[in-house]
Amino acid sequence: MALAIARPLGRLLASPGQAALAGVIALFLLLFLVVPVTTVIYVAFTEKGTGVFTLINFVDFFRTDLFVNAFWNSIYVSTATVLVASIFALPLAYITTRFSFRGAVLIQTLGFLPLIMPPFAGAVAMQLLFGRNGSVNLLLDDWFGFKIGLMEGLNGVVFVQAVHYFPFILVNLSAALRNIDRSMEEAAQNLGCSGFRLFRRVVFPLALPGYVAGASLVFVKVFDDLATPLLLNVKDMLAPQAYLRVTSIGIADPMGYVIAVVLIVVSVLAMWASTLTLSSKDYATVQRGGGGLAKRTLRPWESAVAYCVVGLILALVLAPHLGLLLLSFATVWSFSPLPDAYTFAHYARVFGDSSVYIKNTLVYASLAALIDVLIGGAIAYLILRTKLIGRQGLDWAASAALAVPGVVLGIGYLRTFYDVPMPDGRPLATFWMMIVLALAIRRLPYALRACHAALEQISVSLEEAAENLGATKMRTVRRVVVPLMTGGILAGFISSFATAAVELSATLMLVQSNSDAPLAYGLYVLMQSPAGRGPGAALGVIAVILVAICTFLSHVVIERSQRAKGALH
Amino acid sequence: MKSYSKIAYLAALMCVSLPASEALSQAPTGKVTVVTSFSKDVTDPFKKAFEKAYPGTTLEVQNRNTNAGVKFVEETKSNNQVDLFWASAPDAFEVLKGKGLLQKITITATGIPEKVGSFPINDPQGFYYGFAASGYGIMWNDRYVKANKLPEPKEWSDLAKAPYFDHVSISAPSRSGTTHLTIETILQGEGWDKGWRTVKELGGNFRTVTDRSFGVPEAVNSGQVGYGIVIDFFAFSGQASGFPVKFVYPTVTTLVPANVAVITNAPNKTAAAAFVNYLLSPAGQEVLLEPGISRLPVNPAVYAKAPPSLPNPFTDKSLGAQVKFDVNISEKRTNPVDTLFDQLITFQLDGLKAATKAVHDAEAALAKKDNAQARGLIKEARDLIAAMPITAAEAESPEITGAFTGAKEKGARQAELEQKWAAFAKERYAQAKTKAEEALKLAR
Amino acid sequence: MSQTVISPSLRATAAGVRVENVNLAYGSNPVLKNVSVEIEPGEFFAFLGPSGSGKTTLLRLIAGFNKADSGTVFVGGKDITDLPPWKRDVGMVFQSYALWPHMTVQRNVAFGLEERKVPRAEIKARVAKALDLVGLGHLADRRPSQLSGGQQQRVAVARTVVVQPKVLLLDEPLSNLDAKMRVQVRRELRDLQQRLGLTTIFVTHDQEEANTICDRIAVMSDGVIQQVGSPMELYEHPANLFVANFLGSANILDGSVLTEGAARAFQLTGGIRFPIPASASVPTDAKLVFRPQDASIGSTAGGGGNALSGVVMHREFLGSVVRYAVRIGDSDIIVDAPFRSGDALYEPGASITVRISLESALWLSS
DSSP states (O other): OHHHHHSOGGGOOOOHHHHHHHHHHHHHHIIIIIHHHHHHHGGGGBOTTTOOBOSHHHHHHHHOHHHHHHHHHHHHHHHHHHHHHHHHHHHHHHHHHHBOOTTHHHHHHHHHGGGOOOTTHHHHHHHHHHSTTSHHHHHHHHHHSOOOOTTSHHHHHHHHHHHHHHHHHHHHHHHHHHTSOHHHHHHHHHTTOOHHHHIIIIIHHHTHHHHHHHHHHHHHHHHHOOHHHHHTTOOSSHHHHHHHHHHOTTOOOTHHHHHHHHHHHHHHHHHHHHHHHHHTSOOOOBOTTSSOOOOBOOOHHHHHHHHHHHHHHHHHHHHHHHHHHHHHHBSOOOSSSSOSOBOSHHHHHHHHHHHHHHHHHHHHHHHHHHHHHHHHHHHHHHHHHOOOTTHHHHHHHHHHGGGSOHHHHHHHHHHHHTTSBOTTSSBGGGSTHHHHHHHHHHHHHHHHHHHHHHHHTBOHHHHHHHHHTTOOHHHHIIIIIHHHHHHHHHHHHHHHHHHHHTOOHHHHHHOOSGGGOOHHHHHHHHTTSGGGHHHHHHHHHHHHHHHHHHHHHHHHHHHHHHHHHHHTO | OOOHHHHHHHHHHHHHHOTTOOOOSSOOOEEEEEEEOOOHHHHHHHHHHHHHHSTTEEEEEEEOOHHHHHHHHHHTGGGOOOOEEEESOHHHHHHHHHTTOEEOOOOOOOOOOSEETTEESSOTTSSEEEEEEEEEEEEEEHHHHHHTTOOOOOSGGGGGSGGGTTOEEEEOTTTOHHHHHHHHHHHHHHOHHHHHHHHHHHHTTEEEEESSTTHHHHHHHTTSSSEEEEEHHHHHHHHHTTOOEEEEOOSSOOEEEEEEEEETTOTTHHHHHHHHHHHHSHHHHHHTTSTTTOOEESSGGGGGGSOTTSOOTTTOTTSSOSOOOOHHHHHHTHHHHHHHHIIIIITTHHHHHHHHHHHHHHHHHHHHSOOHHHHHHHHHHHHHHHOOSSOHHHHHSHHHHHHHHTOSSOOOOHHHHHHHHHHHHHHHHHHHHHHHHHHHHHHO | OOOOOOOGGGOOOOOOEEEEEEEEEETTEEEEEEEEEEEOTTOEEEEEOOTTSSHHHHHHHHHTSSOOSEEEEEETTEEOTTSOGGGSOEEEEOTTOOOOTTSOHHHHHHHHHHHTTOOHHHHHHHHHHHHHHTTOGGGTTSOGGGSOHHHHHHHHHHHHHTTOOSEEEEESTTTTSOHHHHHHHHHHHHHHHHHHTOEEEEEESOHHHHHHHOSEEEEEETTEEEEEEOHHHHHHSOSSHHHHHHSSOOEEEOEEEEEETTEEEEEETTSOEEEOOTTOOOOTTOEEEEOGGGEEEEESSOOBTTEEEEEEEEEEEOSSEEEEEEEETTEEEEEEEEOOTTOOOOOTTOEEEEEEOTTTOEEEOO
16 A cells, blocks of 8 residues: 555556456447447458468458559548548638637637537438539539539549548547647747647647547548448548448358458557657646636727638538528429429438437437447546556557448347347347447447547646545546546547447347437438428438537536636646 | 227228238237338338337337348347348348248238239249339439439440440449349340449449448449449339439340248247238238338239339330340359459459450540551450459359358468459459550551 | 856847837726836846736736736836737736747747847847756756656747846746745746846746845736835835735734824824834824734733733744734734844733834825
8 A cells, every 4th residue: 555655646557446447448449349340341351261360361461453543542531531631621620729719619609510410301402512513513603614523533532531530620620629738829929839739839730639539530430431422432541342232132252351450450550650749748737726717808990800711611511401401492493503493391301300319310310429429438448547468459449340330240249149138038139229229339439439539638647646635546536537527528529429329330230120220220211212402301311410519518518727727727 | 008808809800901911810919020121211111110000019120231131130030039121132032941940821912923024023933022113223323424424324334325324323343232133134145254344334334332332322322433234113212202313124134032931939920921911912912112222022913003104014024135145153152252343343343443444445536547456456455454354154153152161172262363353353454554555646 | 957158149238118198908908007017128027916017918018918908018118908819029927938839949949039139049049048047958858748847847948038028027937836936946046047148027926935036016906016125124114014914924003193283193093102203204194014023922011102911812933033913903914023042022911011113113095
């Protein structure tokens, strides 16, 4: 005991409690991620026919031009998307967190919306606006006689992905920016630094943990995303290749699973590289009792410029949602800049059906997000605050979840849990909680990244102070660490919640009855016929509004807690 | 929950009210779980009608795309909870049948002929049953076509012509059982080499090859693509929803049935059988005529009540009758054909289109100023585009088909074949482009 | 700190600071009320006051981080009121040091020079000199988190002085250091200021810090500068009760001023009356203020005049001085009696007489 007290907090191997926590998390990941996925992808390592272990399939992978091409295309698209997404996210995050700016909360909420793009309906709306014969191009062609390939080829994928995923950077970067002590900026101003240089040299580097957390998420997510490339009919990328192969029946082909393994490996490597870039530096900038956060005021012309920039970015990234809204009111919208006529009929049609979907979605997504912040926060704590052997393994396993195609996870759950009966005799896989767990596993990396970044910015001395004053580790976490991490935890919760609310691929495999189905499933069912297009869009709008309200409330909570902290000074 | 007397009453009621009811030793009641690829527009009217005809039953619809549905049934067979499989593509049913996941039931419905067009309506062994017919054809967006001053097509070969370049869309046969049947129809109708030539000439004009069947009508409905190669009801239901789309059946087409089957170990076999028989009964067949569904009934008598716009394949013999469709050949080479399409067209679309464009350009130039040497080059280019890495016989050989089924014997792996075929096509498309460009220079 | 010879490159041209009629309020809460103060070039000046007195606000106002509602700030005769912080050439060392954790010591110090587009070679030389100046040349490649508090403080100073600001502002620079370091660092700061000849403003709530190193002090309370003067002036001639009490220990006795023709007297609340020396200026609501060493203590015998009877409550032996806490009537005062070896001490409870040296006594109002 005496020895333990004498040592600094960070040097401890781990207390029995921490080890037990690690054990529980490891078991959870093993049961609901590793085992189900392994039951599916082991095929990648077996020889055709005999089932003997082999690596020949991986040799085939690198011998096939299509796959090698797809690999580099995926790398290119992911990297370019991170760059473009940063251009969207940086001004929004900086302006809304470091300046007193009217409507900051609203902007943060709106800036988050693109992440909540309902499947199928969103894609149709996007095509109608930006597609080859979308509103933009029809008007351009009419007025100037040319078209822009906004949704063509790899660069089209980059554009759509950047619009879709930039909120990851926005959310994480904003949380990090809020944690930067005012005196850090003032010291630089005092030495003659201002404007963009101030941002580039001091503010941005200090917010780097948040930025890297967001950027690595974007990279991995884009690398593993199949919906957008397929929507744009780009097939020479890795994730679509894996999906097309895994879901084509009658083909006992290991290559789909080989690609899944490659996706997982690259994703874990990317996550690992992102932690590596940060590990050599110290980012604990939270020095409460220093300046705290003070928002600067903008001069009139500066604020005019800021509003223009914010307005432009928001208009661009929210255009798909505008399209969705139009679509939900449109009678027929075909080869024209705007719909032919408008109607409320689509809302009337989905109104009756959707209440059960809405309820299920809220329950599933919030439960999944709750599980995510609990486990994500715990893993972040184990990684950053203990020397527990194998703690990085938890991180990698959780991050790998990002790369597991939803279909693979869904099939894995069926294989693993369908034979396990519940007390009433029905298979465990049909229990709705399985959908929650699948969603939680799929969204865990989001919460983990956010919690990791938040904890990284908190100085260990704050915890040492609490322990010194007689708080146990547990109470220190509860009374000091968690309150200081609130912003990061909420950011993680929102990311997990909002994206889980519109997740489809894993749930589609696991939904057993209409009464257990979430919104995304209802949307999928509607979007399979021409008559379902309008109602599908209406349901999509309902989903977006629902998630937006939850997001807005969370932002209000973050702002409040921030104000409370600012008042300390 | 319910008293016995009530059930008995309901059973008695059904005996009276159902004209073609079977001997009701057990009245169908309770939940019937159906896995289907059909949209809500199709399933909802049937659910309503069936539950009304058989009070006490509920139709629990699980909507999955065909492939996911097959996978689901396969993965959960050890503890099966599904009663029915209900989808378009006959090959999905073949897969289920092959794995022993379907069971036979007694069919009581009458008046359904053996064939629609040249395709047998029911599985010869009686494991699955056709309840509606659909034919492939060409769908186009009228506004798009008028705005771009494009022609209206009649035959498949029209779509291979120069004006259609970059305006046509199709779903990949590996992703859509019905597209597969269309490709197979062309291959059987025109022969392996000539058939592939036609398919590749079409392919050279493709704008996109989608991974969902519905992706094609969706793109045509919203005007993102001009023409789509689709199954008829996509166009009919699009028209019913008010979209400015038109549709035509080419002469070489086949009518294929949409099917329903009962799963092995179905928890509620009685009600499942009742549903199948209801689908095939006149009452069930009439539901197909609803505008949101618009599929061709398999009971010829029902056409009396159909709107005049709906074609009747039993009277209009031009529909799908020209092709003699051999199910055995189709089944044997399913995987090679799908993979060839993907490797030669889907994943090589850029190369194929570049070569096709060069050929179109050269031919346009030749039309103004003839040049025999250029003609020769164009023919060479077209032959290069049409060249196939394997013959029809090879496509059916166990060496090739074994690579796709994970057969026990050692042989080529699928990935090896794919790489070989893709490289074959890539090289030839590049050569074809060069030749066509040379031809263009000569013609100028 | 090593006694490096200051090269001309680090020596700044000292500039004075003048603050005129500055008002500043946070909402409806006034923080600075019509503040005016002038700091001479090369002076080491302190803003001294309890927390909430407005001293840090005034300092940040000079640095440009706070904006005055009205009033003007001059540095070197130039009006800088509307300049942004980065154009003021006013160096500030923050209470938290505000060292950037993502940069090494060297990069931290080089920062301001880089912003000024100083040639690379010159930056290198000047950073090295500045670090030598604070004795940290050997730690140039460390990160701030690897330094002790005292070292961080020196880096913060080096980072500020390396750009040769016209004025150096220090915001409670010693508050994060332990007592021993504090004494050492304040000497170093004074030494550095002398060698650089830099006009320096120092914010503190600790009178001892201010007294030991500053040329002049502005005592602040409630957003108002109560008095400006050298430490000795403030101690000897405090302008009011607040200043007297805040600088050093002072005994304050309540009472009222009586005028009897030309003679004036001060009557304590207890009834005892003192004559007021004719030279003293006494406000009508004054109180009697005297330092502990300006009274003597004796045995009970002989009251009257300026002698007060009281009881020893407790005593502290401080070596050269014995400090007695004495109760007189209902007031408590402190008396310091010089101690020579062999003197007898009064025990707590003993009845004694206190004699106030009226020549050094003050009559002050609040």
